[in-house]
Amino acid sequence: MVDLGIMVFRQKNVNGSFKPHLSVKFRSDEGELLTFSIDTTRTPAKYPQPDAYLITHAHSDHNGKSAMLSDRAICSDKTARALEIRHDKTYKGRTMELGASTEVNGVKVSTYPNFHTAGSTAFYWENDVGTRILVTGDVKDASQLPDCDVLITEANYGDPGDTTCYFDDDIQGFTNALQDNACVAFGAYAFGKAQRAVELMRSCGYNGAVEMEEKSLQLTRCLLDDAGDLAGIGESCGDPVCVVPPWDLDKLPSGMTKYVMTGRSDYRYPAIQISDHLDARGLTDMVRELDPELTVVYHPGGHRPGRFASHLNSGGFNAIAIDRISNVLSNEFI
Ligand SMILES: [Zn+2]
Numbered sequence: 001m002v003d004l005g006i007m008v009f010r011q012k013n014v015n016g017s018f019k020p021h022l023s024v025k026f027r028s029d030e031g032e033l034l035t036f037s038i039d040t041t042r043t044p045a046k047y048p049q050p051d052a053y054l055i056t057h058a059h060s061d062h063n064g065k066s067a068m069l070s071d072r073a074i075c076s077d078k079t080a081r082a083l084e085i086r087h088d089k090t091y092k093g094r095t096m097e098l099g100a101s102t103e104v105n106g107v108k109v110s111t112y113p114n115f116h117t118a119g120s121t122a123f124y125w126e127n128d129v130g131t132r133i134l135v136t137g138d139v140k141d142a143s144q145l146p147d148c149d150v151l152i153t154e155a156n157y158g159d160p161g162d163t164t165c166y167f168d169d170d171i172q173g174f175t176n177a178l179q180d181n182a183c184v185a186f187g188a189y190a191f192g193k194a195q196r197a198v199e200l201m202r203s204c205g206y207n208g209a210v211e212m213e214e215k216s217l218q219l220t221r222c223l224l225d226d227a228g229d230l231a232g233i234g235e236s237c238g239d240p241v242c243v244v245p246p247w248d249l250d251k252l253p254s255g256m257t258k259y260v261m262t263g264r265s266d267y268r269y270p271a272i273q274i275s276d277h278l279d280a281r282g283l284t285d286m287v288r289e290l291d292p293e294l295t296v297v298y299h300p301g302g303h304r305p306g307r308f309a310s311h312l313n314s315g316g317f318n319a320i321a322i323d324r325i326s327n328v329l330s331n332e333f334i
Pocket of ligand 1: 057
């Protein structure tokens with residue numbers, strides 16, 4: 001990692017446990033030593049702060065709830081709004097439109113879409129020796145990500161030995177569910193999946209009203225540019241199409257046909273496989289396409305980053321998982 005001019009490290013909390021995710025130290029063109037922390041919680045104010053807290057998206061396991069309260073937070077405008085709605089707090093950092101760039105202490109940080117959730121962002125920058133660093137966040141579609149030398153990425157479905165890590169979206173099943181039923185409801189998490197449900201409905205030609213649970217409605221109105229006619233539950237005329245969190249399906253009338261948009265099979269309603277992620281093949285293809293010298297797998301917790309990193313190593317790539325990163329800097333040395 002020294003040749004590439006970056007150090008990837010993990011921080012510890014005051015109680016000795018690891019902070020989630022990781023940080024990257026590198027030099028700017030002006031020779032200044034900078035630290036970017038990625039999807040981590042804030043460091044307490046009494047300790048030195050990283051130059052930026054990069055927040056890739058507003059899912060809770062990426063810790064925006066904590067990082068959004070720092071003026072060093074950076075995320076897309078939509079991620080900031082999603083965090084504010086989800087956590088009922090004011091976002092204190094800076095934002096940019098997805099696709100735009102910003103400057104942090106002399107370093108140009110560019111953003112790219114990864115299509116994981118509304119507003120989700122990959123971050124890209126170069127250091128003093130020209131190493132191109134890309135942090136993908138969670139990825140649904142890698143086609144617009146730039147080539148890089150150091151790839152910092154996820155492995156939510158990155159275990160090539162696990163059959164549940166292989167899937168295709170069941171767009172046909174979703175379309176059939178929508179068209180074949182007069183009264184239909186989809187169970188979908190309020191942030192991420194609910195917006196994907198509305199996008200899919202519009203893209204398969206449904207132009208009627210979509211009734212949504214309150215938080216889902218607020219997020220979808222704010223985050224989708226062309227959401228069409230949206231209403232609260234029970235507020236539209238005619239036969240509604242509803243989108244509610246999975247655990248709210250029971251509250252809807254029993255005459256409705258109900259589905260859950262998930263890859264899991266432990267709900268009492270039929271599942272329609274619609275994922276917000278690349279599967280194991282997609283992740284491997286992404287690495288092949290971006291062709292980095294080093295891949296760092298930083299998310300999620302558990303064994304999947306390790307499995308994905310070994311898979312990449314056996315395929316001739318140079319990869320390391322977060323649990324093998326031994327550089328640990330305590331708060332005093334950020
Ligand atoms: Zn996510």
